[in-house]
Amino acid sequence: MNLLLGILGIIGGLLCAIGDILFDLKGNDSVKLGKYKFIESNWENMPTWRFKASILFAAAGVPLYVLGFISMARQISNITVAVAFGVSSCIGALGGIMIHTLCCIYPILYKSLKNKLSSKDIEESLDMTFDAVKIPFGFYFLCLVIIPSFLLEYAIIRGYLQLPVWCALLTPVPLMVVGIGLRLIKKEWFNDLPGIIMPSIGISMVGLLAAINTIL
Numbered sequence: 001m002n003l004l005l006g007i008l009g010i011i012g013g014l015l016c017a018i019g020d021i022l023f024d025l026k027g028n029d030s031v032k033l034g035k036y037k038f039i040e041s042n043w044e045n046m047p048t049w050r051f052k053a054s055i056l057f058a059a060a061g062v063p064l065y066v067l068g069f070i071s072m073a074r075q076i077s078n079i080t081v082a083v084a085f086g087v088s089s090c091i092g093a094l095g096g097i098m099i100h101t102l103c104c105i106y107p108i109l110y111k112s113l114k115n116k117l118s119s120k121d122i123e124e125s126l127d128m129t130f131d132a133v134k135i136p137f138g139f140y141f142l143c144l145v146i147i148p149s150f151l152l153e154y155a156i157i158r159g160y161l162q163l164p165v166w167c168a169l170l171t172p173v174p175l176m177v178v179g180i181g182l183r184l185i186k187k188e189w190f191n192d193l194p195g196i197i198m199p200s201i202g203i204s205m206v207g208l209l210a211a212i213n214t215i216l
Contacts, residue, residue, distance in 0.1 A: 002071045003214040009068010009207020015061030016100065017200035022054035023104045024196040028188055034123040036130055043107035044114055051104040058100035061200075066093045068207025072152065075213050078160045081151055089148040089206075095140025102133060145199050149173040152206065162216035167209055172202025 030042035066089075073086030106126055113122045130137075153168040155161050168174070179195030194201070 002074055003211050005067040005071035005074075006207045006209075006211030006214065008064045009066075009071060009210060010204050011207075012061040012064025012066070012068060013200050013202075013204020013207060015057050016065065016096075017197040017204065019054040019057035019061065019100060020197045020200050021193075022050045022057065023100075023107065025192050028191045033119075035127040036134075038130065039106070039110065039123055039126055043110045046107065046111075048108060048111060051108050054104050055101050058097055062093060062096045062100075065096075065203050065207060066090065068203070068210055069093065069148070071210035072206055072213075075210060076155045076160045078155065078158070081155050081158075081160055085148055085151040085155070088143045088151065092140050092142070092144025092148065095136060096144055099137060099140055099144075102137065106130075145172045145176070145202065148206070149202065152209070161209075161213050163209055163213055167212075170202075170205045170209060172199055172205070175199075175202040175205065 026040050026042040026046065030040045033039040033041060069086065069089035073082050073089070076082035076085060106129075109126065110122060113125070117125070149172040152171050153173075156163050156168045157165055175198045176195075179190075179198035182190040183195050
């Protein structure tokens, strides 16, 4: 059962990665706008269907990657770490679809308002809505990506799983660091990929590690 759940977790993360590409593959010439710099000028040139399709991929992927988290939590031998991992990742997954949907709704709103309001009014409106959701947005991202990653790394290093220590590098946070590092080294090459998919790939890797752990 844990093997099957792990495989489903892999698929779920990959579906979300496809969703990430659909809404966040915007091109190197995009300019960040607004108070929080999450608004992208190239949203105007991206077809709306991409954002709608991205939401559907996330809606399919999130329930599946939750199963990968469950598989991993069931296999961590230390009960305290297992419970902490399971609780954090499941709380984060509750907000996973919210995070992804917001990331897609904003460009849809931006495009729909572009010919009705000034750029300044649009930016102020979107910034105001982000003000309302930024705390749960950050909290759920912390619970979904950051905390489970550190707990999983700790479990691997302490031997609470059968995985070799180097597998700790396949968790979400190290993969995110790789994506950010590539962008800093060569922004014109790596402004979008692979950085924009690294959180989802990291979540997919949780399912992969859970599946591998069942056969070691």
